[in-house]
Amino acid sequence: MAAIVRLSSVCRRGVKPLFYQSSLLVRPLAVPHRHQEQPYMLTARIHASRALNASSGSKAASLHWTAERALSVLLLAMGPMAYFNPCPVMDYSLAAALTLHGHWGIGQVLTDYVHGDSKIKIANASLFLLSTVTFAGLCYFNYNDVGICKAIALLWSK
Secondary structure (H helix, E strand, C coil): CCCEEEHHHHCCCCCCCCCCCHHHHEEECEEECCCCCCEEECCCCCCCCCCCCCCCCCCHHHHHHHHHHHHHHHHHHHHHHHHHCCCHHHHHHHHHHHHHHHHHHHHHHHHHHCCCHHHHHHHHHHHHHHHHHHHHHHHHHHHHCCCHHHHHHHHHHC
């Protein structure tokens, strides 16, 4: 037999819910199955599957997530530090942190939207190439020009 719940029996006396209709108030919680004695529950089953490249006991994904958040907080702190203390150490630290932040971010986009073994390999190789060229370009700019900190200060001053 199906279990039936009435909203009026759940609510206190005198309280009427919005859009009070009798057809909306009676809902079956379980429906009996013809060939079984136990009722068939109308609930969604959630299946959790592990990632393709991760082992079940690995903490690598959790550590990676923590490192991404730590780098984001570090980048927030590096902004004012770079403005008040522009130096080559800060320039190269910004180059490394910005490149790593971009690499991880684009990597997550690729993980979500690129499917197929060969496409994933090409996308990851392209990402590593882009990250390498970005870091090399920022280091070249720091060494041969004014540096990231002073360049941003010059942009803001005009």
